[in-house]
Amino acid sequence: MKIVALYGGPRPNGNTALLMKEILAEAQKQGAETEVFNLNKLNYKGCQACYSCKHNLTCAIKDEAQPVLAAIAAADRILIASPIYMWDITGQLKMLLDRLFCFLNTDYTSKLQPGKKVLWAITQGQVNLDLFRPVVEKHGKMLEFLGFGENQVFIAGGLANPGEILKQPEVLQAAREKAGWLVQ
DSSP, X not given: OEEEEEEOOXXXXXXXXXXXXXXXXXXHHTTOEEEEEXXXXXXXXXXXXXXXXGTSSSOSOOSTTHHHHHHHHHOSEXXXXXXXXXXXXXXXXXXXXXXXXXXXXXXXXXXXXSOOEEEEEEEOSOSOTXXXXXXXXXXXXXXXXXXOOOEEEEEEOOOOSTTGGGGOHHHHHHHHHHHHHHHO
């Protein structure tokens, strides 16, 4: 089983990265192969609405998103990790999600193999874990429309400073349990 992780945060060792690493370590213990794409380090553009992907198998933009899109298409599972910034996922991640448009045919059926589970690993400074959940669920509905399978949202809150998630062992344990769901 192959899990592709999309890391949308700008801090390589921030709370979101630590949460993602915890989930991936548990998935690896359960036999999964993992690959991480740090979106902040890649040079790519947003969707250009050229519709070339509707007549070809892939996106026409030749940039550093191409290997990410290919890995997503080949993966069995997807882990999406992002902090909440300005009431949404990061811009880095949103721009890549827009490029997933290439996974739709002209009749808006999916080009993807069915059953790709998606786990959202979200961190936020806000302690109210339900405040931004509808935003993430909206993006999850979009992934379902694109042909991805079931997706679940895991949110860790009250994380204003880097490393604070390490002071929440119950959250890390719950994240490891979500890794089990992803691998199943």
